[in-house]
Amino acid sequence: MTQFKGRALSWELKDGVIELALHRDPCNEIGSLTLAELEKFVSALERMQNDAHALILYSTLKSGFCAGADLRELYQWIQQYGQAEVAKHAREYLERIHAVMNALDSSPLTTIAAVQGVTFGGGFELALTCDLIIADKLARFCFPELRLGLIPGYGGIPRLKRDLGNAVVRDLLLTGRSFNSTKAQQIGLVSQVVAEGDALLAARATAKQMAKFDRTTAAVAKRFIKPIPHEELRREIDIFCELISRPAVQAGLKKFVESTDTQPYLP
Amino acid sequence: METAEKTLDEILTLAAAHFKVPREKLSPDEDFFKALGIDSLQTLDLLTKLENHFRVELPDYELQGVTDFRTLAAKIQARL
Numbered sequence: 001m002t003q004f005k006g007r008a009l010s011w012e013l014k015d016g017v018i019e020l021a022l023h024r025d026p027c028n029e030i031g032s033l034t035l036a037e038l039e040k041f042v043s044a045l046e047r048m049q050n051d052a053h054a055l056i057l058y059s060t061l062k063s064g065f066c067a068g069a070d071l072r073e074l075y076q077w078i079q080q081y082g083q084a085e086v087a088k089h090a091r092e093y094l095e096r097i098h099a100v101m102n103a104l105d106s107s108p109l110t111t112i113a114a115v116q117g118v119t120f121g122g123g124f125e126l127a128l129t130c131d132l133i134i135a136d137k138l139a140r141f142c143f144p145e146l147r148l149g150l151i152p153g154y155g156g157i158p159r160l161k162r163d164l165g166n167a168v169v170r171d172l173l174l175t176g177r178s179f180n181s182t183k184a185q186q187i188g189l190v191s192q193v194v195a196e197g198d199a200l201l202a203a204r205a206t207a208k209q210m211a212k213f214d215r216t217t218a219a220v221a222k223r224f225i226k227p228i229p230h231e232e233l234r235r236e237i238d239i240f241c242e243l244i245s246r247p248a249v250q251a252g253l254k255k256f257v258e259s260t261d262t263q264p265y266l267p
Numbered sequence: 268m269e270t271a272e273k274t275l276d277e278i279l280t281l282a283a284a285h286f287k288v289p290r291e292k293l294s295p296d297e298d299f300f301k302a303l304g305i306d307s308l309q310t311l312d313l314l315t316k317l318e319n320h321f322r323v324e325l326p327d328y329e330l331q332g333v334t335d336f337r338t339l340a341a342k343i344q345a346r347l
Contacts, residue, residue, distance in 0.1 A: 182318070
């Protein structure tokens with residue numbers, strides 16, 4: 001299947017480039033629906049990758065690349081399963097999302113996240129699976145999970161630590177503040193900063209350049225320089241599941257879901 | 268060094284241009300959420316615009332509870 005149009009995302013393979021577009025309102029929150037379609041994409045990716053050299057992830061929504069996990073759905077789980085059972089369901093969910101993220105991270109294609117606006121939590125973690133992040137001037141990156149009494153659960157901490165080091169992880173994680181794209185480029189997170197709304201154009205131009213390289217060499221180079229931090233990813237799942245059963249998490253989620261605050265994202 | 272008044276004026280001009288609101292309709296002590304008709308995600312756009320324009324970093328938590336342009340200007344002025 002070289003093209004697909006789903007409710008949360010779509011993809012198309014054209015001229016050796018696979019473009020995966022996120023388009024779930026309000027800001028591509030990742031819940032069961034997005035996960036199921038991402039799994040479908042990963043299966044298709046295996047079949048498409050022999051005819052491609054690059055993969056671009058982007059959002060069609062002006063609000064941003066992705067605001068992270070679907071917290072309303074997470075809150076519903078806690079209501080539905082109760083605190084005793086929620087860790088079990090969270091683990092099953094995280095195992096699935098980690099399988100998707102690891103498949104993207106280790107894809108032999110050169111992968112680019114073209115981001116604008118909000119790139120928070122799980123959305124930031126999705127972008128971190130890519131080899132390059134190209135951001136427009138309004139992009140912002142954040143791990144806001146601590147405000148809910150959680151840590152990022154989609155593999156973000158080990159991947160950011162792998163790419164940039166522990167100090168950056170601590171700054172983002174422990175303060176919950178967000179970085180703009182200029183700052184993100186200064187610390188080496190973002191490879192190119194472009195004008196508002198131009199991230200996809202820049203990603204396409206970059207993907208075109210990649211077509212000039214021998215695919216086997218590019219894939220070998222990537223595998224050499226970008227190991228998957230499996231051990232830390234496993235530990236992340238364990239910690240997340242330990243934390244999610246606590247009453248403080250339920251209280252934090254309830255506060256977020258019921259908030260009418262104009263700045264609910266603020267830690 | 269920018270003066271506090273100049274900083275405030277630049278914020279009003281920038282916000283008006285980005286959110287397409289007539290500049291003369293914005294006043295320093297107004298609630299910018301209401302004046303600009305913006306939600307929390309658009310507030311992040313405003314924050315980014317201001318950081319880029321003034322070349323400063325404004326940690327999000329410093330803006331918690333800030334709703335008027337004058338207080339916002341003071342926060343930026345403190346980092347210039």
